[in-house]
Amino acid sequence: MTDAQPLTQVKEGVFSSFILHPSSLIFMDIIHSVAALRERLQRVPNNVFVPTMGNLHDGHIQLINVAKPRAACTVVSIFVNRLQFGPREDFDRYPRTLEADCAKLKAAGVDVVFAPDEREIYPEPQTYVVEPSDLQHILDGAARPGHFRGVATVVLKLFNMVSPHSAIFGKKDYQQYIVLRDMVRQFALPIEIIPAETVRAPDGLALSSRNNYLAPEDRREAPRLHQVLARAHDEIMGGARDYQRIELHGMSELADRGWKPDYVTVRRQADLQPPQAGDREIVVLAAARLGATRLIDNIEVFIR
Numbered sequence: 001m002t003d004a005q006p007l008t009q010v011k012e013g014v015f016s017s018f019i020l021h022p023s024s025l026i027f028m029d030i031i032h033s034v035a036a037l038r039e040r041l042q043r044v045p046n047n048v049f050v051p052t053m054g055n056l057h058d059g060h061i062q063l064i065n066v067a068k069p070r071a072a073c074t075v076v077s078i079f080v081n082r083l084q085f086g087p088r089e090d091f092d093r094y095p096r097t098l099e100a101d102c103a104k105l106k107a108a109g110v111d112v113v114f115a116p117d118e119r120e121i122y123p124e125p126q127t128y129v130v131e132p133s134d135l136q137h138i139l140d141g142a143a144r145p146g147h148f149r150g151v152a153t154v155v156l157k158l159f160n161m162v163s164p165h166s167a168i169f170g171k172k173d174y175q176q177y178i179v180l181r182d183m184v185r186q187f188a189l190p191i192e193i194i195p196a197e198t199v200r201a202p203d204g205l206a207l208s209s210r211n212n213y214l215a216p217e218d219r220r221e222a223p224r225l226h227q228v229l230a231r232a233h234d235e236i237m238g239g240a241r242d243y244q245r246i247e248l249h250g251m252s253e254l255a256d257r258g259w260k261p262d263y264v265t266v267r268r269q270a271d272l273q274p275p276q277a278g279d280r281e282i283v284v285l286a287a288a289r290l291g292a293t294r295l296i297d298n299i300e301v302f303i304r
């Protein structure tokens with residue numbers, strides 16, 4: 001067992017903590033200011049970045065496991081970004097669990113945690129924003145106007161603060177991954193965007209901080225979203241090409257079980273547009289409300 005020590009402030013804005021490990025001492029800096037972050041990263045400019053909003057679960061640890069072998073220094077940010085939440089969304093009740101998050105990050109071997117407050121990221125109203133392509137208006141963007149603008153804007157700022165050579169994003173937020181991949185390409189940012197596989201509970205439910213909102217009976221029902229996607233995957237692999245029928249079937253199965261589906265849709269992986277004849281790299285995406293909780297998930301299909 002490791003033995004966690006209390007955090008100690010080693011210089012202004014930089015907190016250092018360590019755990020005793022049988023073979024080594026593992027240090028992790030917890031940094032709150034951009035100035036201290038830049039100073040810390042001057043020492044190890046070879047860094048890989050995992051941006052998060054905290055409330056970490058095994059899906060985030062998977063992102064860190066993908067990150068760690070790629071650089072000398074793994075940086076994780078924890079920041080609940082107001083800009084990407086709509087006025088009636090869960091910004092205020094989004095779980096803030098910094099202490100528990102830091103314990104998990106330390107155990108996962110993270111080197112630097114950047115946990116700024118809002119004034120650090122938005123010292124003045126953010127009047128300059130990243131306006132993603134029309135991709136921001138479809139699927140999740142249609143249900144959450146302004147969401148991808150908020151995501152792209154904060155991620156660009158975080159990239160400028162961390163200056164990583166690579167950044168990891170989970171495929172569970174598939175549209176987010178595509179928007180950010182395109183942003184990096186179009187602005188010629190010297191950052192490689194690396195997608196990481198979705199982590200699932202044993203019953204198939206994709207891990208998400210929002211799963212905590214589910215009432216017990218909804219939690220039992222929630223794996224249906226993945227089941228609907230898995231069936232669509234199998235149908236397409238079995239030769240089905242009537243994508244509209246597959247979509248309607250998925251939507252009606254969810255609605256019959258009390259969900260309020262926003263979409264079940266078959267798209268191309270490359271640009272999330274409807275597939276053309278001959279497209280072989282497909283993704284089936286779904287978003288639906290179960291009780292008060294909106295869940296999203298997707299499954300890639302590689303047609304042979």
Ligand code: PAF
Nearest residue numbers: 051052053081151154173
């Ligand atoms: O995926 C998330 O947790 C957030 O959208 C991100 C990328 C950290 C930006 O706030």
